[in-house]
Amino acid sequence: MTKKLSTQPYKGTRDFYPQSMSQQNYLFDTMRMVVEKYGYEEYNASILEETDLYRAKSGEEIVNEQTYSFTDRGGRDVTIRPEMTPTVARMIAAKRKELAFPLRWYSIPNLLRYERPQRGRLREHWQLNVDIFGVESQDAEIEIISIANSIMKLFGATSDDFVIKVNNRQSVDYILQTYLGLDTDRSHSVAKLIDRMHKIPRDDFEKSLSEFIGDDLDKLLSVLDAKSIAELPDDLQKLDSVTMINAFIQELESVGIDNCIYDPALMRGFDYYTGIVFEVFDTHPDNNRSLFGGGRYDDLVGIFGVEPVSAVGFGMGDVTIQDFLDVHELSPEYATATELKVCILDNSVKSFAREIANELREGDVSVVFETVQKKPAQHIKSAEKHAIPFILFIGEDEKQSGLFKLKDLENHEEIEVSREKIILELKNRL
Amino acid sequence: MTKKLSTQPYKGTRDFYPQSMSQQNYLFDTMRMVVEKYGYEEYNASILEETDLYRAKSGEEIVNEQTYSFTDRGGRDVTIRPEMTPTVARMIAAKRKELAFPLRWYSIPNLLRYERPQRGRLREHWQLNVDIFGVESQDAEIEIISIANSIMKLFGATSDDFVIKVNNRQSVDYILQTYLGLDTDRSHSVAKLIDRMHKIPRDDFEKSLSEFIGDDLDKLLSVLDAKSIAELPDDLQKLDSVTMINAFIQELESVGIDNCIYDPALMRGFDYYTGIVFEVFDTHPDNNRSLFGGGRYDDLVGIFGVEPVSAVGFGMGDVTIQDFLDVHELSPEYATATELKVCILDNSVKSFAREIANELREGDVSVVFETVQKKPAQHIKSAEKHAIPFILFIGEDEKQSGLFKLKDLENHEEIEVSREKIILELKNRL
CATH class of the missing domain: 3.40.50.800 (Anticodon-binding domain)
Structure with a gap:
């Protein structure tokens, strides 16, 4: 031995000694218990995918900067999956004609992204993915959010511990493109900026925003700062896509989910979404952040050249959920299976x-x-x-x-x- | 879309639709049930490791040709794990002083190797890893082989369906270095060749062998072809390391494992092993191949510069076990959790x-x-x-x-x- 071998895990990843493994298994067992109670079936795939899969919809940005992409010894461009949704869409597309829809599927894959490790974000994390395919009605969103809510409840959380923010793609498109009159490119850039609204200082946010929309800054801010539909400018309150959100929130209330609110600034990171989007936030002052989210993405399966399938789903990561449990003191004590x-x-x-x-x-x-x-x-x-x-x-x-x-x-x-x-x-x- | 997106998984990997996922979960659940019954605790680690970890003991050959190795965006050399043993040795070494030995650990990681996909070997597979650390006596080998045997039995296999071949490093070293008088390098090359004995035509094998040992070919073949200790040349039968194997086989019989035989040609692929090695073979004529194996590797933890820990373990892969269950018609029917x-x-x-x-x-x-x-x-x-x-x-x-x-x-x-x-x-x- 010329050089001392490191005993540390690769940067941004974790070693799971039995105690932390048991904690992680508790997370996964709880998630599994709920999704299987709703009749969801487990699937999985390889951690390696051909890089083209991510170029198609995620945008080059992600493929270039945040993924582990390389060329294999046979000259194929491959990527370690940074998310599961492209994979599941690929699998659905491959058997588009033989599968008996609706399908209710879940998986708990590990995902890798090359980024600076920080609280709640590591280079490798595990993520429960829950998706329903082939349901066009909002019953799909109701079921998916019910599952997310049931998991949180089974972890011991109460409705006060988290809030579910909802929005939809139609109202975002209307506000940016019709209400503000932005073209597709600029509305896309503005949406990406709004997505980071709560992660950057307000002054910087407003300055960046005004570079795109100039004098319309106040007009947009009065929308983004609305805490409910009633706080929106009058002419937007009557919008079909906005009243639909209202009806959706009421339907969630009728199935016992009373911590759901409208957030016009909710964008979600990816460009998949075609309808309702939602994001669950921790309400604890020490962990005031997004925990996970999802939404409807009806167009993704279609990019493989097959007949599209409507889809609604969410991804729930182990790192953020663990932070949530820790801050709310909901983690169980260590127990071994050995008796x-x-x-x-x-x-x-x-x-x-x-x-x-x-x-x-x-x-x-x-x-x-x-x-x-x-x-x-x-x-x-x-x-x-x-x-x-x-x-x-x-x-x-x-x-x-x-x-x-x-x-x-x-x-x-x-x-x-x-x-x-x-x-x-x-x-x-x- | 300029080019049609593929719906196929990356070469040499598998998509697990719910039906095959359920089959894989059956394998893992069965394995878990047995190892936890023996008091083994689950651990895990990241799929990415720094490449140095594999350079240390596996030999450059594996790092260069068979691994997925690349340089990350920060300039670190990383490798997707091709096996779990270096990782678990690293984890043990990292907490050498705080861990309460003996430790009984298991994991079911996915592993990747760049190779030509063929029956029983894919680029990605999952592998149960079962290891006991800190037991110097042969009780460790007895326990490890008992676990392997119990898993096979819980899959529904009988003692006739498989055979457990054993050998030890000491007798191999004696035969190559003392009996044949080969130096370390040549004995290493000959051991690697013997390891492939049943995978290449006999003529080629003998020809390659004679390049290393010349006139001693017959002398070595009379050892390698021995089907039991009684068939060994007389002067080897009395060897301590050989009589130890005999005693070991008898001890396994006393705990109810009666399908264990001595195989002087059993080498195992890696250079970890320091004592007993074993390998389980399918006896079915349509699948006459090695299923999995393991052995004692007392020196591995020590390469991290900490006090060595004795270790015995085995790895059982999902692909070969599935082939075994298929050929013996032991796979259960598909059942969903949905009622x-x-x-x-x-x-x-x-x-x-x-x-x-x-x-x-x-x-x-x-x-x-x-x-x-x-x-x-x-x-x-x-x-x-x-x-x-x-x-x-x-x-x-x-x-x-x-x-x-x-x-x-x-x-x-x-x-x-x-x-x-x-x-x-x-x-x-x-």
Whole structure:
């Protein structure tokens, strides 16, 4: 070895030691539980895609600056997926004619983006993707937002902990193109700028905005600053696309989602969206940021040259959700799946003790069988460090008598049990 | 669109539509069930690692030809992990002093290698990695092979369906370096060649071998062709490292693993291994190949400049295991987690029906709620295509009477139930 090998993970990525893995599994298990309750089926794909897939809709900007793109040894341009939506659209398009729509699909892929790591954003993160394909009515949006809401609730959040902001593409297009009279290019640039409205200082935002729209700055700001439809300029309140948002918010209320508000400044980063967009924000003062979002993207499947399919979905990332749980103190305590550690007091009882460990496993107990010889106190300390709740020491005495001392490490109790009763005693106490 | 966008996955990778995803989840769930029963804890890490990690032990060959390696936008050399062992060794080394050994860890990462896709080998695959750290005795090997064996059994395999070949590094070193008198470099080259013994024609193998060892060819072949310790040349049968293998095979028999044999030609691909190595082979004539393997690698953690930790582990890939299950007809039928599809016969009952769907979800039933209007026969066809076992149609009649017709699509039965009894009826039949 000429140079010391680093033990650190690659910049902007994380090592998941069992404790953080367990936390991540808690996130994913909770998400899975909800989406499967709504009848969603899991799919997945490779982490590598041909780069063309991202050039088509994401715009060159993302392909060039934020992706891990390279040429493989066979000369193919490939990219490590920065998001899942192009992949799922590709998969739907590939079997456009055989799939039985509507489809309800979910996946929890890892995604990579080359960017400066910061709070809530790493180079690699995992993201629940939930999508419904083939439902044209707003029932799709209602279902998708209901799922997002149910996941938040199952994490232990209340309606006060987060707010769901909604907007739609039609009203954005109307406001920029008709109300302000911007052409397509300028309205696109202005939309991108508005998307960053809450991430840059207000002065900078207004200055950049006026470069595009000049004297219309106040006219636009009076729209963007509206906190509800009632605060919009009068002539916009009656707009079809705006009254539709109102009706949508009321429908969400009727299914028990009462923390949904209209936000005319909600743009969402990508250009996929064709209808309703939504974004969930943390209301906690220490984490006042966007958590995740989604919307309707009816045109994406069609770019593969097949008949378009209507689509609504959202992506929920593990890093931002973990921040949310931390700030609201909703993270569960670490728990391991291992229920019991069996240790031997003497090498002579090894086979006997292994037999018992296997017997317990057949009885559905998760058992660490430890043959390394240590003092009982050390075994106990190690079991506690691994959060294993029970320990059983086996020596010649136990082998002869058939009676075992089961130690409950949480309650600091010792229970004497016969071989046949170990499982029963454990299951009663777990 | 200037060029038609491909809907195909990147070469050598797979799209997992819900049906194949369910199959893959069956593999992973089965693996998880066994390893957690043995008290193993899950870990994970990023798919990207700095390239140096693989240069250290794998040898330049792998880094140069078989990995996806590139330079990131910040000038770092990075590699998409081709295997998990260097990562887990890095993680252990990073917390060498704080971790409570022995550690029992598992992970199911996806791995990428740039190679020509062929049966049993794709560019991307998933691999269960199971490792025990900090156990110096052969109890570690016994446990690791017991886990591998238990997974095979839980997949439904019998002892006749596969064979576990074992060897150890010490006897290989003795045979090549002492018995044949090869220097380190030549013995390394010969070991690599023997590793490919069953993948190349016998004539080519012998020809290549004789280039390294000349007249000793027959001497070596009489070792490599031995099907048991008794078939080895007399002077090798008494060798400590060989009698140790014999004792090891007997110990495996004593824990109920009776399909383990000695194979002096078993080398394993990498240079990690310091003791016992093993490899599981399919015995089916149509799939007569290596399925997976592992062994002891006590020196790997030490390359990070920390105190070494003894380690034993194996990696079990999804592609080869799926081939094994297919050829032995052990793959389960497709089943979805979704239990019921609720359809509306009229838009006027949408809210009422959604309420019922949510009520059932709260009662732990997985429910697709379908508001798209189709003929009942089309809804049934679509439910069958998604393998959903039950369907419930709700119209004005059902809303008024409070009586529902639950259709059991598998048994082609229709059961009339009250709202309160739907869950009970479903759970009884599932």
